[in-house]
Amino acid sequence: MKNLKMRSSAIALTALAMLLTSACGKADTTTTNSAASPSAAPSSSADAKAADAKPAAQPVKVIWWHSMSGELGKAVDKLVADFNAAHKDVQVEAVFQGTYDESLNKMKASMDTKSGPSLIQVYEIGSRFMIDSKAITPMQNFIDADKFDISQLEENILNYYSFDKKLYSMPFNTSNPILYYNKDMFKAAGLDPEKPPTTYEDVAAAAQKLSKDGKSGASFAIYGWFMEQFFANQGIEYLNNGNGRTGAATEALVNNDAGVKTLTWWKQMVDNKSASNLGRKTDDTKKAFLAGQVGMTLDSTASLRGIVSGAEGKFQVGTAFLPKPAGAGDGGVVVGGASLYILNNKSEAEQKGAWEFIKYLTTPQVQAYWSVNTGYFPITKKAYDEQLMKDNMTKYPQFKTAVDQLHATKASTATQGAVMGVFPEARQIVEGAIEEALAGKKSPKDALDGAAKSITDKIGAYNKTVK
Incomplete structure (x- = not known):
């Protein structure tokens, strides 16, 4: 060669x-x-x-x-x-x-x-x-x-x-990410520990029931990767031009209906105190979950052994597919x-x-x-x-949940994953927008509109360097 x-x-x-x-x-x-x-x-x-x-x-x-x-x-x-x-x-x-x-x-x-x-x-x-x-x-x-x-x-x-x-x-x-939940907390709240929530609506309802005695029903780290996954799970593209795969991406789509719906759902749980906001570090939500202070969380499949081992002797860990809105189209995980x-x-x-x-x-x-x-x-x-x-x-x-979720993913440009030359920066921008919305500084739509514009501008500047 x-x-x-x-x-x-x-x-x-x-x-x-x-x-x-x-x-x-x-x-x-x-x-x-x-x-x-x-x-x-x-x-x-x-x-x-x-x-x-x-x-x-x-x-x-x-x-x-x-x-x-x-x-x-x-x-x-x-x-x-x-x-x-x-x-x-x-x-x-x-x-x-x-x-x-x-x-x-x-x-x-x-x-x-x-x-x-x-x-x-x-x-x-x-x-x-x-x-x-x-x-x-x-x-x-x-x-x-x-x-x-x-x-x-x-x-x-x-x-x-x-x-x-x-x-x-x-x-x-x-x-890829999966939903982790505390089976013991589910039992105590009158929820079936063998039937985890699968939709945004199910998660919100379960979080309400789990939130008692000073414990929070859910907590998701402010991680841009999760937002990317929520898009793919609804079969929705994150960038134009086929997620940057049929042509170089020129526009971020993070502010479309899928993004606004996701961030609105997330914010509503934080606002009604059925979900806690512990910031950007996944380790912080993981620690709260292992301490029995959080009923549900999102984390990587690569964290599974550590989470199951960390909960050993304290409570049973359940796992489920990443949730999506009721009625959402076919998708999967990236x-x-x-x-x-x-x-x-x-x-x-x-x-x-x-x-x-x-x-x-x-x-x-x-x-x-x-x-x-x-x-x-x-x-x-x-x-x-x-x-x-x-x-x-x-x-x-x-771990079977993780394998089944991977195999159940429907191949498309949405689940193939977005690609752009400024992705690390874009992920941070989205995390900043999520922070603004959860803190009540901006509405979910306004926060994501600002993020989409910033990412689109950076994509434009990057694309000029590779023509």
Whole structure:
């Protein structure tokens, strides 16, 4: 494969970097103590008789920048160690680069040099920038050259990272949001703990009944990701031009009826004190939920093990699909998390080495290990046939909700997910609008009108840099 040179001028790259500034970049931080491990081929020791043979060629070194810390980082290190033990010709070095935003900013700074990585993990909302940067070799090139069968992978996960039927990156850590609820509180309030709410109206009614004795019926973090998901779940696009997929997005649609209805519902619960507003940090709502002070909350599927373990001995955790308005159209959830990109300013050998590592990561055994030890979805369907995965599903039956919700998602441009070069900034703008509405500073419509205008202006400025 020819090593492609970057086509963007230094001025364009600088403009892109300035526009895609550091934002919330929330990464899931679920931890687990599982010691399960994928099988790896044993490495053989050198034969003493080979001492006089010609020196073996040096293995290709692949530098992988990632943003997985804590227990997630340990899982990454294990995957790399097992791959290296089984592959003499390619050796991967995993380097933690901080948050998603920090890692992406470091990559931007290295784009005109050879100091950057061969492979980089980038959060989903950085997809448009990565493609526009001209700094990557599309994953589809390797897939086609190798006749790699992508039908073994989850279609609803691949959809997000596909543009014009071409895959530009390989999904790595994938999650989506679900509703978590306290079954014990449901029983005490006279609600059926086996019939969780499915609509906005059901959630509001349940929250009213759960709000007593100083406890709040619900609490949702002010997280732009949730608003994006509420749109997709109604089958409604967040941006024009097919969510930025049939053409470059030029206008934000966050202030349409779906957005106003969602924020009005949310605000009404806060106003009547059946829901508490604990701010932007998902960890704060999670702590309140685990303390038994909140009956329902929204969080990532990657937080499931931590939430279930945290509630152990205190109350039973129930899980349900993300709610939507009664009568809303077909939709589903948009995948969150991150994917892996191969940089095109590296040698053909390095790029092919990175591809070998990516193929290894997609194997059922590795995907089962990754899912069990992190809480993320396996991207490979056959991972669910692995005994390790089966045992985990038995231990955490709540995870079935997450899998069923992913599989029930109807493929469309709405559920494929919005893409724009200024997504991190846009997410923060929406969070600011939600804050204004919940605090009563603006009506939901006025707050979202302001957000839509600000995002549209930023999209316009960004688009000028990539024409």
